[in-house]
Amino acid sequence: MLGRIHQSFVRHRQVVDLVSEQLSSAIAESVDVIVNAIQTEKKIFVMGNGGSAADAQHFVAELIGRFKVERRPLPAISLVDNIATLTAISNDYGFDKVFSRQIEALARPGDVVFGISTSGSSENVLSALKLASKKGCITFGLLGRDGGAIGLFVDHPLIVADDDTARIQEAHITIIHILCELIEKKLYPSGANV
Numbered sequence: 001m002l003g004r005i006h007q008s009f010v011r012h013r014q015v016v017d018l019v020s021e022q023l024s025s026a027i028a029e030s031v032d033v034i035v036n037a038i039q040t041e042k043k044i045f046v047m048g049n050g051g052s053a054a055d056a057q058h059f060v061a062e063l064i065g066r067f068k069v070e071r072r073p074l075p076a077i078s079l080v081d082n083i084a085t086l087t088a089i090s091n092d093y094g095f096d097k098v099f100s101r102q103i104e105a106l107a108r109p110g111d112v113v114f115g116i117s118t119s120g121s122s123e124n125v126l127s128a129l130k131l132a133s134k135k136g137c138i139t140f141g142l143l144g145r146d147g148g149a150i151g152l153f154v155d156h157p158l159i160v161a162d163d164d165t166a167r168i169q170e171a172h173i174t175i176i177h178i179l180c181e182l183i184e185k186k187l188y189p190s191g192a193n194v
């Protein structure tokens with residue numbers, strides 16, 4: 001049992017180290033794109049399934065609430081929250097449309113649309129990103145494994161190149177926190193720390 005616990009921590013560190021080596025420049029570039037969108041009055045939409053739905057909520061909570069700096073709320077929308085909307089779309093149009101129909105209703109050109117998927121192949125995330133792109137949005141994929149179909153499609157793929165879903169998710173939340181910290185710092189360089 002202790003060996004297994006130790007092994008999980010070792011693997012966690014390996015994956016986080018890999019992300020730090022492989023994705024730091026892409027994360028920095030992502031911050032610039034997201035900050036530019038916010039400065040030009042655009043919105044950030046976030047979606048994912050299961051643990052990644054929780055990550056989407058977490059990301060949006062940091063942006064609308066605050067991360068480390070006292071500042072105005074930032075314009076982010078989670079597409080995983082409204083249970084009436086989620087069940088109505090899934091029941092009437094199919095689960096594959098659960099995010100794309102919300103994108104159809106809400107997204108505008110220049111908005112940022114973030115899909116989170118450890119496999120990179122969740123159909124509902126992929127089809128929403130495809131529609132977002134068609135509508136002139138900027139698309140991001142926070143992904144795992146080889147990035148899957150979503151990795152091939154999005155403008156900005158952030159791929160945690162590991163095969164273990166749990167370890168990928170742990171890296172994803174680390175990336176989300178780094179993005180939040182840097183977005184805040186860039187928008188509010190002299191903001192009051194809390």
Ligand SMILES: O=C(CO)[C@@H](O)[C@H](O)[C@H](O)[C@H](O)COP(=O)(O)O
Nearest residue numbers: 049050051052117118119122165166
């Ligand atoms: O949190 C976990 C596993 O750690 C699960 O809930 C997991 O997120 C679900 O199986 C998702 O449906 C997986 O979707 P995806 O990451 O491949 O897009």
Ligand SMILES: [Zn+2]
Nearest residue numbers: 051165166169
């Ligand atoms: Zn999980």
